[in-house]
Amino acid sequence: MTLIERLDAYAKMTESALEAALASPNEATYPAIFKAARYSALGGGKRLRPSLLLEFCRVCGGTPEKALPFAAALEMVHTYSLIHDDLPCMDDDDLRRGKPTNHKVFGEATAVLAGDALFNRAFETMLDPAVLQDFSAETVLRAAGYLARAAGMDGMIGGQALDLDSEGRRIPQDMLMQLQRLKTGCLIKAGAQMGCTLGGRADAETLEAAERYADSLGLAFQIEDDLLDIEGDITRFGKPIGSDADKSKATFPSLLGAERCHALVRELTDDAIRAVQHFPDHAFLADLANFLVSRDY
Amino acid sequence: MTLIERLDAYAKMTESALEAALASPNEATYPAIFKAARYSALGGGKRLRPSLLLEFCRVCGGTPEKALPFAAALEMVHTYSLIHDDLPCMDDDDLRRGKPTNHKVFGEATAVLAGDALFNRAFETMLDPAVLQDFSAETVLRAAGYLARAAGMDGMIGGQALDLDSEGRRIPQDMLMQLQRLKTGCLIKAGAQMGCTLGGRADAETLEAAERYADSLGLAFQIEDDLLDIEGDITRFGKPIGSDADKSKATFPSLLGAERCHALVRELTDDAIRAVQHFPDHAFLADLANFLVSRDY
Secondary structure (H helix, E strand, C coil): HHHHHHHHHHHHHHHHHHHHHHHCCCCCCCCCHHHHHHHHHHCCCHHHHHHHHHHHHHHHHHHHHHHHHHHHHHHHHHHHHHHHHHHCCCCCCEECCECHHHHHHHHHHHHHHHHHHHHHHHHHCCHHHHHHHHHHHHHHHHHHHHHHHHHCCCCCCHHHHHHHHHHCCCCCHHHHHHHHHHHHHHHHHHHHHHHHHCCCCCCCHHHHHHHHHHHHHHHHHHHHHHHHHHHHHHHHEEEEEEECCCCCCCCCCHHEEEEEHHHHHHHHHHHHHHHHHHHCCCHHHHHHHHHHHHCCC | HHHHHHHHHHHHHHHHHHHHHHCCCCCCHHHHHHHHHHHHHCCCCCCCHHHHHHHHHHHHHCCHHHHHHHHHHHHHHHHHHHHHHHHHCCCCCCEECCCECCCHHHHHHHHHHHHHHHHHHHHHHHCCCCHHHCCCCCHHHHHHHHHHHHHHHCCCHHHHHHHHHCCCCCCCCCHHHHHHHHHHHHHHHHHHHHHHHCCCCCHHHHHHHHHHHHHHHHHHHHHHHHHHHHHHHHHHCCCCCCCCCCCCCCCHHHHHHCHHHHHHHHHHHHHHHHHHHHCCHHHHHHHHHHHHHHCCH
8 A cells, every 4th residue: 555545545534433423313403513513524634643543553553443433533633623723813714724714604603612512522432432342441541541631731722822822922942842842743642642552552662652753743744834834935926935924923934944944854754764663564654754744745 | 517518518629629630830831821721710610510429429439539530520621611601702701700701801712722721621630540549440431431421512512502503593492401401401410420430339220310310400400590580680670570681592481481480490309309319328419409499509
């Protein structure tokens, strides 16, 4: 299987699991919230986080199919965070993945609730008694615990809060690193941790390798994203790098310059690839690290 | 111990547990989110839900102190739902428990995040590995699962969604019952279910008795609340019952009339007291049912 084929297979599996997780006998009675939740959860997206979870499960000797409730949960947490981020009181975005944002389609009240609902469904899905057919209660607790901590005030929500706190001022490089690690890194790392745990190989050394891979990959991806933002602008608007009117938000290129950023992306990608050598069957994960920072992703 | 003394003791225990759950090494780095979360979580409130959880734990033979992470989690879920309900795009309320609402003090963006953060912290607290010192992984999973299902799209969030869907139209009595059962009843019931589970006595008959008690008590409390709303108005504004300008929202008195509502409150309270006879040591729970619908609560 090529990288793209496997990524595609993981995305399809995750989407089926999301469909199943969002089914409810109450859908006919109050349809709007279910529609809104589906709209965002099934509205495209690369399914990077669940794919990492499923692949780490596989390379740790587990069966990715069994880990699907957790992959869907991870993606629901990611999706809820996007819905709430896009709200008028937050980033006030009209478009997400090329489609109108949730609140643009369903209104703000339903969008807040749909976010809450997806967040909640993540835990319902992981804590469903049916999951105990495939995993011990200890394993379920450990995997769900990784997600809970990664998504919270000392993880993703913390990153959002730090972002709000630092609005309008230029923060130093180390704080920008911390912000990105919290805001996007934690959830990517949770995918790796959950995958190893569900795959049945979660000794300290294995977890450390998986975490280092996820951390480096997440940061590389974020810096590349920042680079694409400004270098994309040159093509689109003919603006030179760094001429953005909105300089209030610190980005890696604005702090370090584009050249240093390109080098950093390479270093971090190489570090991710080195880390993942710990796993015997690491070809997909290594290829993925390169692919994520290629302009084709 | 009198009813009030025990209620007070449970409230204090819950508040200490909330304090502990909200501590974080990141508080100095981005203080606003922690302040906002504490403001609502520790800003008063009767702690009815955690008190039920702790008392059901006790009457089932467990140690309430050990159940505190779950009591705090239940209260955090309740608190987050109030913060999000009060948002301008939802009920747009300026006051809660006599104090300015969260978004009035911290702004909408931080209020959305603080709600998310409390919700998340509920699961972090229940899934903390330290909890395994007092409960088996199976018990933790079962208790946390009750809360997850009660709070979700087929529970509390579903009630909110149904409420939004039915805005501006008069809904029939059975739908109003369903709405209230979902919106407030589910979380009260979860307290009873979690308490029995953590107390180590969660056979089908016991759970059924606890659920019937919580269901009747929750509904009685809601109807009494509706009654106080309109009958309070007579004293305060000299308006006759039912003269409210805002008739767009269905309430029990507007559908059934005050007299039938008073009778229903009595019937439901009696039913709750009958249900709880299942437990040998039920004096507190029976007294509580009477107290909740007394005008002193």
